[in-house]
Amino acid sequence: MTTEETLANGSTYIHRTSAHCETGVTSALFRDKGLDISEPMIFGIGSGIFFGHLPFIKQTGLPISTFRSIPGLVFKKAAKRLGVKVFRKRFRNQQKGMDELRRVIGTGQIVAVTTNVYWLSFFPRRYRFNFSGHNFIVLYENENGFRISDPALLEYTTDCSTEDMERARFARGPMEPRGLMYYPISINPHPDIRKACIIGMQDTCKQMLGIPIPLFGIKGMRYVAKKIVKWPEKLGYVEACRQLAHILRLQEEMGTGGAGFRYIFAAFLQEAGELFGSTELNDLSNEMTAIGDIWREFAVVSSRIIKQRKTKSEETFEKASGLMMICAGREEELFKNLRDVAGKLKS
Amino acid sequence: MKVNEVPQDDVPDYSEGIKKGNYALDDNGKYVMVPSKGWVVDEMINRMAYDEYKAKEEETRKAVLAGQKSPLAYYMELRQMTPEILGKTAGIAAFRVKRHLRPAIFARLKSSVLEAYAKALAITTEDLMTVPKNPRER
Numbered sequence: 001m002t003t004e005e006t007l008a009n010g011s012t013y014i015h016r017t018s019a020h021c022e023t024g025v026t027s028a029l030f031r032d033k034g035l036d037i038s039e040p041m042i043f044g045i046g047s048g049i050f051f052g053h054l055p056f057i058k059q060t061g062l063p064i065s066t067f068r069s070i071p072g073l074v075f076k077k078a079a080k081r082l083g084v085k086v087f088r089k090r091f092r093n094q095q096k097g098m099d100e101l102r103r104v105i106g107t108g109q110i111v112a113v114t115t116n117v118y119w120l121s122f123f124p125r126r127y128r129f130n131f132s133g134h135n136f137i138v139l140y141e142n143e144n145g146f147r148i149s150d151p152a153l154l155e156y157t158t159d160c161s162t163e164d165m166e167r168a169r170f171a172r173g174p175m176e177p178r179g180l181m182y183y184p185i186s187i188n189p190h191p192d193i194r195k196a197c198i199i200g201m202q203d204t205c206k207q208m209l210g211i212p213i214p215l216f217g218i219k220g221m222r223y224v225a226k227k228i229v230k231w232p233e234k235l236g237y238v239e240a241c242r243q244l245a246h247i248l249r250l251q252e253e254m255g256t257g258g259a260g261f262r263y264i265f266a267a268f269l270q271e272a273g274e275l276f277g278s279t280e281l282n283d284l285s286n287e288m289t290a291i292g293d294i295w296r297e298f299a300v301v302s303s304r305i306i307k308q309r310k311t312k313s314e315e316t317f318e319k320a321s322g323l324m325m326i327c328a329g330r331e332e333e334l335f336k337n338l339r340d341v342a343g344k345l346k347s
Numbered sequence: 348m349k350v351n352e353v354p355q356d357d358v359p360d361y362s363e364g365i366k367k368g369n370y371a372l373d374d375n376g377k378y379v380m381v382p383s384k385g386w387v388v389d390e391m392i393n394r395m396a397y398d399e400y401k402a403k404e405e406e407t408r409k410a411v412l413a414g415q416k417s418p419l420a421y422y423m424e425l426r427q428m429t430p431e432i433l434g435k436t437a438g439i440a441a442f443r444v445k446r447h448l449r450p451a452i453f454a455r456l457k458s459s460v461l462e463a464y465a466k467a468l469a470i471t472t473e474d475l476m477t478v479p480k481n482p483r484e485r
Contacts (some may be wrong), residue, residue, distance in 0.1 A: 014406075017366070017380065017382060018368055018380075019368035019369065019370060019380065020368075024368075028478045039380075040370070040378070078444075118427055119425070124361070124362060124363040124364075124365055125363070126360070126363075126397050127393075128479050129400075130398060130427035132396065154365060155365075155382065162467075171436075172394060172435035172436045173429075173431070173432035173435065193472070245391075245392045246396075248388065249392050249396065252386070252388060252389055252392075253392055253393055255367060255368070255369060256367055257370045258348055258353075258369045258370060258371070259348070263370040264368070264370050266378065267370045267378035270377070285378075289372065292348065296348060298387055300388065303387075303388040303392070306391065306392070312466070321464065
């Protein structure tokens with residue numbers, strides 16, 4: 001159960017637990033290069049918070065309701081806004097992909113890889129679904145294959161066999177990782193964090209309020225909330241529960257820090273409030289926490305509906321939908337206020 | 348959510364020693380990271396998805412024993428694949444994979460094709476010829 005590792009070039013890596021894989025990995029990569037930055041900060045600067053309903057992309061036959069931006073985007077945006085030069089590459093050739101990984105970790109540079117969860121045997125059995133979007137860090141090679149650090153899953157570092165690594169990195173199917181690996185090449189040790197925060201906030205508000213398609217941002221929440229009411233009649237009770245459970249999976253089960261990333265965003269607003277000495281940001285953080293609590297209530301109510309799907313339920317789809325509507329209304333207000341506050345902040 | 352509200356439910360057979368990070372407020376109103384042992388809500392929705400795969404897998408296993416499908420269909424379900432994903436992994440066109448799910452056609456396959464499937468599914472070619480007699484326990 002180690003949390004400290006010595007890399008190939010003799011430097012030390014410290015494993016820290018995180019809530020979400022991509023932000024945890026990004027924060028660890030930047031920390032390794034000498035920029036100590038928290039997971040919520042990365043999430044906020046990289047504009048990670050989002051809502052989107054994707055009826056045309058199906059996971060196990062169910063439409064996806066996502067609470068975060070597209071995988072990979074948080075890392076890209078955070079790196080750009082903090083002035084980090086990155087290496088990011090996919091591979092056509094499996095052998096080349098593995099050789100390049102070995103070469104880079106051989107120099108003592110830690111590398112993040114994107115993998116398919118099904119093939120990772122260090123995962124608990126019931127987490128192993130055919131999903132290609134998990135990120136973790138490879139530290140060095142050892143006799144078992146690779147020593148890795150998975151901040152979102154484990155409290156300590158672990159081993160991953162060579163076969164697992166190859167299969168997981170080059171799994172085929174939806175969202176193929178194609179051996180994606182990434183790491184920072186150079187980092188500005190004193191970036192303009194205030195400026196990065198402002199850009200991150202403004203971009204977040206645009207994502208949540210400004211996309212003129214009714215499936216994204218606040219509009220997306222209202223769209224889904226309206227649909228939830230109709231599900232039992234349209235799909236039948238059991239299928240409606242299945243769809244509801246799928247929303248909960250993406251909101252709570254898949255490592256979001258609670259309430260579909262709402263708490264981690266509140267943590268970002270709090271940290272930014274301290275950075276700018278702004279009470280307004282702190283108030284917005286409190287409001288985000290309160291909204292997160294409603295999302296949490298939505299999860300509890302929905303879980304009661306699902307639990308009683310064979311008998312008559314006390315909780316109703318109307319109630320679940322109503323809670324989501326409240327979240328939509330309050331988040332709309334919050335992001336409008338954030339837009340005003342961010343516009344007034346000085347970098 | 349406050350630190351003492353972070354769920355710490357005992358959910359056997361689910362998290363297996365891992366802890367999920369939650370962000371919650373401490374007594375001073377400051378956000379901190381709180382590892383959670385597990386939450387019954389998470390466990391329930393995970394079980395629904397997991398059981399769905401297992402039910403499909405078991406149904407296919409029975410169909411193979413009844414001679415309605417080829418063993419390839421069972422191992423494809425076991426690996427949570429579709430003919431499209433299996434086809435890409437093995438380098439065989441999806442429409443051919445679909446044909447190979449039929450027992451009569453599967454029985455006539457060349458060893459090179461069987462080897463490609465076995466490699467894609469991470470099993471041996473001997474395994475690929477039969478399915479387990481009893482349902483998988485977990």
